[in-house]
Amino acid sequence: MSTATQQIEELANTEYKYGFVTDVEQDIVPVGLNEGTVRLISGKKGEPDWMLEWRLKSFRAWLKMTEPNWQNVHHPPIDYQGTSYYAAPSEKKKLNSLDEVDPEIRAAFDKLGIPLNEQKLLSNVAVDAVFDSVSVATTFRGKLAEMGIIFCSFSDAVKDHPDLVKQYMGSVVPHMDNYFAALNSAVFTDGSFVYIPKGVRCPMELSTYFRINAKNTGQFERTLIIADEGAYVSYLEGCTAPMRDENQLHAAVVELVAHTDATIKYSTVQNWYPGDKNGKGGIYNFVTKRGICKGARSKITWTQVETGSAITWKYPSCILLGDDSVGEFYSVAVTNNYQQADTGTKMIHLGKNTRSTIVSKGISAGKGQNTYRGAVKIGKNATNARNYSQCDSLLLGDRCGAHTFPYLEIKNSTAKVEHEASTSKIGEDQMFYCEQRGISKEDAINMIVNGFCKDVFRELPMEFAVEAQKLLGVSLEGSVG
Amino acid sequence: MLDVKNLKVRVADKEILRGITLSVKAGEVHAIMGPNGSGKSTFARALAGHPGYEVTDGTVTYQGRDLLDMDPDERAREGVFMAFQYPVEIPGVNNAYFLKAALNAKRKHHGLEELDAMDFMALMTEKAKILDVDEKMLQRSVNEGFSGGEKKRNEIFHMAVLEPTLAVLDETDSGLDIDALRIVSQGVNAMRSPDRSFIVVTHYQRLLNYIVPDFVHVLSDGLLVRSGGRELALELEEKGYGWLETAAAGART
Numbered sequence: 103m104s105t106a107t108q109q110i111e112e113l114a115n116t117e118y119k120y121g122f123v124t125d126v127e128q129d130i131v132p133v134g135l136n137e138g139t140v141r142l143i144s145g146k147k148g149e150p151d152w153m154l155e156w157r158l159k160s161f162r163a164w165l166k167m168t169e170p171n172w173q174n175v176h177h178p179p180i181d182y183q184g185t186s187y188y189a190a191p192s193e194k195k196k197l198n199s200l201d202e203v204d205p206e207i208r209a210a211f212d213k214l215g216i217p218l219n220e221q222k223l224l225s226n227v228a229v230d231a232v233f234d235s236v237s238v239a240t241t242f243r244g245k246l247a248e249m250g251i252i253f254c255s256f257s258d259a260v261k262d263h264p265d266l267v268k269q270y271m272g273s274v275v276p277h278m279d280n281y282f283a284a285l286n287s288a289v290f291t292d293g294s295f296v297y298i299p300k301g302v303r304c305p306m307e308l309s310t311y312f313r314i315n316a317k318n319t320g321q322f323e324r325t326l327i328i329a330d331e332g333a334y335v336s337y338l339e340g341c342t343a344p345m346r347d348e349n350q351l352h353a354a355v356v357e358l359v360a361h362t363d364a365t366i367k368y369s370t371v372q373n374w375y376p377g378d379k380n381g382k383g384g385i386y387n388f389v390t391k392r393g394i395c396k397g398a399r400s401k402i403t404w405t406q407v408e409t410g411s412a413i414t415w416k417y418p419s420c421i422l423l424g425d426d427s428v429g430e431f432y433s434v435a436v437t438n439n440y441q442q443a444d445t446g447t448k449m450i451h452l453g454k455n456t457r458s459t460i461v462s463k464g465i466s467a468g469k470g471q472n473t474y475r476g477a478v479k480i481g482k483n484a485t486n487a488r489n490y491s492q493c494d495s496l497l498l499g500d501r502c503g504a505h506t507f508p509y510l511e512i513k514n515s516t517a518k519v520e521h522e523a524s525t526s527k528i529g530e531d532q533m534f535y536c537e538q539r540g541i542s543k544e545d546a547i548n549m550i551v552n553g554f555c556k557d558v559f560r561e562l563p564m565e566f567a568v569e570a571q572k573l574l575g576v577s578l579e580g581s582v583g
Numbered sequence: 584m585l586d587v588k589n590l591k592v593r594v595a596d597k598e599i600l601r602g603i604t605l606s607v608k609a610g611e612v613h614a615i616m617g618p619n620g621s622g623k624s625t626f627a628r629a630l631a632g633h634p635g636y637e638v639t640d641g642t643v644t645y646q647g648r649d650l651l652d653m654d655p656d657e658r659a660r661e662g663v664f665m666a667f668q669y670p671v672e673i674p675g676v677n678n679a680y681f682l683k684a685a686l687n688a689k690r691k692h693h694g695l696e697e698l699d700a701m702d703f704m705a706l707m708t709e710k711a712k713i714l715d716v717d718e719k720m721l722q723r724s725v726n727e728g729f730s731g732g733e734k735k736r737n738e739i740f741h742m743a744v745l746e747p748t749l750a751v752l753d754e755t756d757s758g759l760d761i762d763a764l765r766i767v768s769q770g771v772n773a774m775r776s777p778d779r780s781f782i783v784v785t786h787y788q789r790l791l792n793y794i795v796p797d798f799v800h801v802l803s804d805g806l807l808v809r810s811g812g813r814e815l816a817l818e819l820e821e822k823g824y825g826w827l828e829t830a831a832a833g834a835r836t
Contacts, residue, residue: 531671532673535667552675
């Protein structure tokens with residue numbers, strides 16, 4: 103092993119910063135999954151019958167499905183009966199203001215740098231905080247409501263805006279879309295709901311922060327964002343979890359609907375606990391994210407920075423139905439130690455003059471395995487569709503791997519599809535060049551990696567981009583030489 | 584300033600330098616010349632601490648300290664600069680940003696306050712003017728897509744900003760046209776001072792018309808076979824390197 107590789111290994115060993123556990127009294131349903139569990143969850147949330155029916159329909163579909171095995175990740179079988187499907191801080195009384203949030207939970211979010219106190223919010227970001235299975239606080243709700251914007255927990259939306267939920271839930275990701283989506287549809291506990299009315303430009307970033315705290319629980323959140331005609335919204339999602347020896351399951355569903363001339367920007371910084379350096383513990387992150395550009399000239403942009411989780415399985419996708427609609431996917435995925443990521447996107451061109459851009463940056467260190475899997479489909483009516491894909495992999499050390507699986511399916515001869523791919527190693531020469539200028543190893547790695555990710559970071563909202571750069575530094579700390 | 588004694592360096596199991604002894608005082612300019620494969624670049628890279636170059640014997644004392652005991656980045660912060668023969672591209676990293684990080688790492692090391700963006704820009708603009716560096720080059724990624732000449736000029740620009748105590752130029756003249764050569768040389772000459780030393784590694788005497796050395800050393804087959812004043816360079820130009828083979832063969836026995 104060269105010295106550079108050894109240094110890479112050394113650098114890769116920093117502690118996960120968000121691994122603390124919050125001690126709050128929890129209401130956790132017993133482990134196991136059957137129709138009774140589904141009814142119990144629905145009952146605890148006081149849901150209407152139509153919601154329960156939808157859950158049961160999903161659950162029955164799930165029972166007949168089998169776990170997918172085509173992805174390039176390896177893990178012991180998941181014990182779906184060994185997980186608890188609902189955990190909530192036990193204080194049940196309705197909160198009248200944010201000040202009533204349990205101080206312990208508030209402290210947990212403070213520690214994560216997510217102050218729930220509106221006065222303390224310096225940045226222009228409204229936050230919905232989800233702690234284990236339930237939403238604990240949504241800030242700036244009132245101010246947004248004045249503009250007709252709905253930003254609330256999914257549970258509240260089911261109660262307060264049933265028509266919108268009924269109309270859109272499952273319209274992009276059907277209840278039996280895939281194994282994990284079906285599971286989520288049956289047992290999802292909370293998440294965020296956003297509706298931007300016609301012609302409204304949401305004046306602040308909307309953000310949801312997900313935190314898994316309880317032991318042996320899964321988190322199954324569901325997010326639904328609707329941008330009506332001409333509306334604009336930028337939405338951020340962040341997530342962390344305590345360090346646990348056992349693997350925890352996270353199976354989320356996100357649905358985006360963009361009507362005519364609407365734009366949705368969806369940014370994620372995913373930092374679930376990745377497991378320790380021997381590969382013990384960590385979150386299994388099986389997520390279905392999909393958006394539909396329903397109307398003409400609508401646009402959906404997915405930007406993701408994936409640094410956490412033991413296993414990541416997600417393909418934020420765009421269905422480009424409206425003519426002249428645009429889909430974009432910008433991704434940085436980091437795998438270190440024993441992390442595995444199989445991630446990418448699907449761009450499904452159905453309308454005329456639809457355009458899509460894919461920029462994927464995979465970084466592998468330690469024994470991490472990083473797979474880009476992307477599909478570009480051009481339907482037979484999608485004249486003049488265009489796609490540009492760029493997939494770059496960066497290897498740190500010689501025990502990690504990068505894999506690229508692009509799929510193309512083109513049924514219209516006017517399509518233009520470009521694909522570029524590269525794999526590079528942080529070379530000894532690059533490192534030496536930086537060091538020769540007086541820059542330390544750690545800073546050099548950070549600099550080279552951030553340079554590599556620049557095309558993606560510039561798509562992130564300002565505050566998030568800074569956060570993402572730091573996170574990348576922490577994730578790769580100790581990993582290069 | 585720099586005291587090299589019996590330096591032996593191995594690259595991938597092959598002994599390239601077989602015992603170099605050289606002393607450089609503050610303010611001096613030493614030229615190291617020699618045919619291809621004689622070990623000139625190896626000498627430069629070993630001084631800078633390239634991990635691929637293994638020192639098997641000898642000592643290098645720099646400003647009274649054991650240079651070989653320092654990591655490459657520490658050497659740099661202590662004032663050792665090497666202008667690369669083949670400058671490395673770092674995609675996505677802005678040249679100015681890179682240089683600011685480098686300069687501030689050095690300043691911090693010496694207990695000086697780090698320069699803020701404004702002060703740094705002022706410094707850059709000043710240095711860019713001296714070296715006739717296009718300011719656009721500062722905003723591009725480090726060496727990415729630079730022509731051969733631009734890369735070399737960028738190296739000298741880095742040197743001008745970092746103000747090293749010992750500058751090692753590794754075949755900076757190769758790939759430069761005559762105008763670029765003149766500008767680069769002017770930059771180097773402007774930096775000559777009583778407390779700064781240069782080691783100029785070159786294959787051709789041409790560079791030494793512009794950067795006039797105090798001493799010239801001839802390297803052949805891993806050994807310094809001749810040392811002298813600048814007239815030695817002229818002699819080499821006249822005779823070529825052929826006559827050295829005999830000298831080196833003699834030294835080997």
